[in-house]
Amino acid sequence: MAAQPLDTDAAWELVLQAVNRTNVTLPAAGDAAISLNGHGSWQLLHPATEAAKNLLTVFLPLCRPLPRDSAPRVVGQLGQSLDGRIATVSGCSRFINGDDGITHLHRIRAVSDAVVVGAGTAETDNPRLTVRRSSGPNPVRVVIDRNRRVPESHHLFTDGEAPTLRLVAGSYQASFTELARNAVMEVPCLGDTGDGVPADPAIILRVLSDFGLKKIFIEGGGITVSSFLNAGLLDRLHVMVAPMIIGSGRPAFSLPEIDLLDDALRPKAQLINLGSDMLFDLDFSH
Numbered sequence: 233m234a235a236q237p238l239d240t241d242a243a244w245e246l247v248l249q250a251v252n253r254t255n256v257t258l259p260a261a262g263d264a265a266i267s268l269n270g271h272g273s274w275q276l277l278h279p280a281t282e283a284a285k286n287l288l289t290v291f292l293p294l295c296r297p298l299p300r301d302s303a304p305r306v307v308g309q310l311g312q313s314l315d316g317r318i319a320t321v322s323g324c325s326r327f328i329n330g331d332d333g334i335t336h337l338h339r340i341r342a343v344s345d346a347v348v349v350g351a352g353t354a355e356t357d358n359p360r361l362t363v364r365r366s367s368g369p370n371p372v373r374v375v376i377d378r379n380r381r382v383p384e385s386h387h388l389f390t391d392g393e394a395p396t397l398r399l400v401a402g403s404y405q406a407s408f409t410e411l412a413r414n415a416v417m418e419v420p421c422l423g424d425t426g427d428g429v430p431a432d433p434a435i436i437l438r439v440l441s442d443f444g445l446k447k448i449f450i451e452g453g454g455i456t457v458s459s460f461l462n463a464g465l466l467d468r469l470h471v472m473v474a475p476m477i478i479g480s481g482r483p484a485f486s487l488p489e490i491d492l493l494d495d496a497l498r499p500k501a502q503l504i505n506l507g508s509d510m511l512f513d514l515d516f517s518h
Contacts, residue, residue, distance in 0.1 A: 236279075238265070243284035244339065248368050250274075250295040251343055268296070286504050290513055294343050294468070298446040304437050308450040308457040308469045309340060310484045311509075317481040318454050323356050330508025333472040335365045337451070340470065342368025344449035346397075346440050350456035351377040360387045361451070362394055370394035372411065372445055376431050376456060378422045389416050397443070404435060406442045430459040437465065458486040461497075461516075469499070471512040 238246070246265055265278040266288070274292050276285070298305060311329040312318050319325035327334065341347050342363045349359065354375045361373045373388055373396040380400060382388070388396050392414045402420025411417065421439050422431045440448055450460050460466050471484070490496060500515040 238278055238280035238284045240281070240283050240287050243280060243287045244291075244366065247288065247291045247295060247339075247343065250292055251297070266292070268292070289502070290470075290504055290511070291339065291343060294340070294447070300444070300446070302446065304441055304446045304448050306437065306448045306450060306460060306465055306467050307340060307344070308460055308466045309337060309452065309472070310454060310457055310469070311337070311472045311474065312484040313474055313476040313478045315477050315479065316484050317478040318452075318484045319482040320478060321481050323482070326357065328474050328476060328478075329472050330474060332507035333474065333509035333511075336470070336472065336506055336509075336511065338363050338365040339368070340449050341371050341451075342366055343447065344371045345445040345447045346372040346374050346443075347449045347451050348374040348376065348436065348440075348456070349451050350453050351375060351379075351381050352455070353451075353453040354382045354386065354388060358386050359451075360391060360393060371449065372397060372443070374399065374436075374440065376422070376436065378431065397439075399431070399436065399439065404439060406439075411443055430455060433460045433463045433465050454482060454484050455486050461485070462487055464516075467515075467517040469512075469514040469516065471514065472506065472509045473512065474509050 250266065250268060267275045267277060276288065280288070294305070294307060310318060311333060313328055318328065341361065347361045349361065353359070354377065362370045370393060373394050375382055375388055375396065376399050378401045395411050395414055396416045398416060398418045399421055400418050401422050401424050403423070404421035419439055421435055437448065450457050450466070461469065500518060502513045504511040504513060
């Protein structure tokens with residue numbers, strides 16, 4: 233009898249196995265289902281639905297373990313409307329993306345060591361930055377909060393669901409302090425420049441690397457993701473486009489102006505139908 237094709241739930245469990253393994257197996261049979269070569273390439277050894285194949289194609293490149301002395305792997309994400317808006321003029325952004333897009337977002341968190349947001353996103357949205365719509369571990373939560381503008385009552389500082397790093401003004405002195413379970417720790421590292429100046433992405437990655445955090449997810453907002461993109465520090469960018477036209481509001485990207493289309497960014501791209509949203513999986517690593 234022909235083997236039952238993998239569905240998305242089974243494929244996701246294989247993805248979680250792949251975070252720390254070379255070969256992954258079907259839980260019921262114990263047979264190898266995916267072969268990984270350790271360098272990002274993989275081979276499916278079991279029949280799968282088209283949706284399951286899409287999930288594996290998007291997530292397996294994010295799972296390969298990284299040596300401690302290697303550069304971090306950095307993935308960004310933006311959820312936007314058809315006309316490139318991530319929020320209304322007043323800042324309302326819940327929810328531009330549909331249920332499938334939100335599930336995808338939570339899955340990226342589950343395969344990341346740390347999830348990073350800017351102070352504006354943290355202050356306005358009061359996010360939890362945990363894995364709730366999917367199985368998998370919660371990442372370390374990181375908020376770029378130079379002048380401590382995010383209220384102390386927000387979830388990141390009170391819910392105890394995962395460790396939280398609050399990056400604030402000051403000079404960075406690497407102490408290699410062990411990050412306590414579900415604790416909140418302030419790390420001075422963002423200099424003394426005014427709150428309107430984006431933090432240096434390279435400094436942020438250095439701090440996270442010192443804590444042993446190598447798979448980094450830049451979740452938002454648009455200015456934070458754009459600063460990493462402009463610095464050339466994004467390996468991949470997931471842009472989820474919702475079938476919605478807002479007509480005004482905050483743009484997804486904030487990058488330096490260019491005069492010629494020859495100067496536009498043209499990453500390797502694949503388009504995946506998530507159901508409620510279309511995903512542009514953009515590869516900047518080449």
